[in-house]
Amino acid sequence: MSADSKKKQNEAHKFGIETRAIHAGARPDAVTGARNTPIYQTSSYVFDDAEHAADLFNLQTFGFIYSRLTNPTVSVLEERMASLEGGRAAVCAASGHAAQFLTFFTLLGPEDEFIASRNLYGGSITQFGLSFKKLGWTCHFVDPDNPENFRKAITSKTKAIFIEILANPGGIIVDVEPVAAIAKEAGIPLIVDNTMATPYLCQPIAWGADIVLHSTTKFLSGHGTSLGGALIESGKFDWAQNDKFPSMTKPEPAYHGLTFYETFGDFGFSTKARAVALRDFGPCLSPANAFYTITGIESLPVRMERHIANARAIAEFLDSHSAVSWVSYAGLKSSSYYELAQKYLPRGPGSVFTFGVKGGYDSGVKVVEGVELFSHLANIGDTRSLIIHPASTTHRQLSEEQQAKAGAGPDVIRLSIGLESIDDLIYDLDQALSLV
Numbered sequence: 001m002s003a004d005s006k007k008k009q010n011e012a013h014k015f016g017i018e019t020r021a022i023h024a025g026a027r028p029d030a031v032t033g034a035r036n037t038p039i040y041q042t043s044s045y046v047f048d049d050a051e052h053a054a055d056l057f058n059l060q061t062f063g064f065i066y067s068r069l070t071n072p073t074v075s076v077l078e079e080r081m082a083s084l085e086g087g088r089a090a091v092c093a094a095s096g097h098a099a100q101f102l103t104f105f106t107l108l109g110p111e112d113e114f115i116a117s118r119n120l121y122g123g124s125i126t127q128f129g130l131s132f133k134k135l136g137w138t139c140h141f142v143d144p145d146n147p148e149n150f151r152k153a154i155t156s157k158t159k160a161i162f163i164e165i166l167a168n169p170g171g172i173i174v175d176v177e178p179v180a181a182i183a184k185e186a187g188i189p190l191i192v193d194n195t196m197a198t199p200y201l202c203q204p205i206a207w208g209a210d211i212v213l214h215s216t217t218k219f220l221s222g223h224g225t226s227l228g229g230a231l232i233e234s235g236k237f238d239w240a241q242n243d244k245f246p247s248m249t250k251p252e253p254a255y256h257g258l259t260f261y262e263t264f265g266d267f268g269f270s271t272k273a274r275a276v277a278l279r280d281f282g283p284c285l286s287p288a289n290a291f292y293t294i295t296g297i298e299s300l301p302v303r304m305e306r307h308i309a310n311a312r313a314i315a316e317f318l319d320s321h322s323a324v325s326w327v328s329y330a331g332l333k334s335s336s337y338y339e340l341a342q343k344y345l346p347r348g349p350g351s352v353f354t355f356g357v358k359g360g361y362d363s364g365v366k367v368v369e370g371v372e373l374f375s376h377l378a379n380i381g382d383t384r385s386l387i388i389h390p391a392s393t394t395h396r397q398l399s400e401e402q403q404a405k406a407g408a409g410p411d412v413i414r415l416s417i418g419l420e421s422i423d424d425l426i427y428d429l430d431q432a433l434s435l436v
């Protein structure tokens with residue numbers, strides 16, 4: 001076979017997600033042959049000459065200037081994230097929250113609004129509802145169970161809809177397709193936080209998402225070692241269809257009059273997020289954390305299979321336990337999200353879910369203090385099994401009403417099921433529940 005026809009054949013072949021989790025974006029180092037992606041622990045890069053430097057600063061050529069903007073290790077992770085999500089391009093950030101900030105800073109101006117599902121990670125509710133307000137951005141929270149609620153909240157100032165496809169902490173699944181249709185009709189992007197599902201379980205762009213966000217801190221990195229975040233753009237959103245997005249379609253004064261959509265087309269949004277928001281606010285991902293995240297992603301598919309198998313077994317165990325009043329896991333037939341789980345997350349609805357312990361707040365505290373193998377901490381998506389009582393920790397800043405609405409009432413316990421022996425996890429929960 002000639003080199004040319006071999007190349008054509010490779011282009012036609014679609015590589016599977018297990019292969020892309022290991023290879024996408026990476027290649028052996030051209031100089032040393034190093035097979036793994038090195039940690040390029042450098043803040044800056046030597047220019048070839050003055051013209052090369054000028055081209056880089058004008059965004060007329062791809063290359064590296066300074067690691068706040070781009071870094072070769074981080075670039076590998078960005079390319080891998082874009083590949084796994086079926087997107088056009090990605091930008092990494094220091095954390096999931098930083099990726100959220102970069103996204104909204106690129107979309108919104110003062111007085112602008114967006115609509116978000118009310119069932120979100122507690123930190124996102126605080127970021128959107130309180131901190132963003134200080135920047136003049138208003139977030140309207142709606143109940144995502146009825147997609148029409150998003151349509152009803154749209155005003156002339158609305159610039160985006162934001163959801164978590166699989167919501168933290170309640171195991172709630174949003175019916176993405178009709179929400180995407182509502183966003184499309186309104187000429188605004190649908191942003192989906194895919195942290196809890198990961199691209200192994202769900203790829204929101206295939207269901208109509210325009211921007212996908214991640215806290216890579218969780219399942220993607222996978223070992224509880226490294227903070228990180230990413231935004232991925234689909235490349236399909238038409239920013240010029242209306243006059244809602246001047247930051248994409250009008251000359252940018254913070255970038256010598258460059259018009260990002262016109263110049264960069266289907267990767268204009270991520271380029272703008274990097275060239276202005278990341279440049280001017282600075283929450284870049286460190287190369288070391290990018291390295292740990294790349295390494296973690298290589299085993300994502302096999303880890304997710306075990307996370308799900310363990311989560312299913314524990315959900316069934318709790319469902320029949322006398323100290324447990326309810327279990328909210330979309331993998332159980334009794335869940336009102338079971339059908340949506342079959343549609344959007346056919347491999348399984350993740351390994352983070354909640355259950356209610358009889359006796360309310362005090363019992364919740366007893367259980368989290370009674371476990372020995374589970375770690376009592378504020379994280380999800382670790383190899384280790386984790387437990388938390390949201391009402392006394394992550395959702396503490398919220399009012400009782402907000403707690404209840406976010407699925408974090410006084411009796412709620414959240415689990416993130418890890419990769420340990422299933423018998424040991426059940427043994428540990430059983431002995432902790434015997435204390436209430």
Ligand SMILES: *Cc1c(COP(=O)(O)O)cnc(C)c1O
Pocket residue numbers: 095096097098121123124164168193195196214215216217218227228229380
């Ligand atoms: C953790 C988390 C975030 C925030 O990410 P950080 O990396 O902690 O900043 C956002 N969304 C979801 C669903 C999360 O679980």
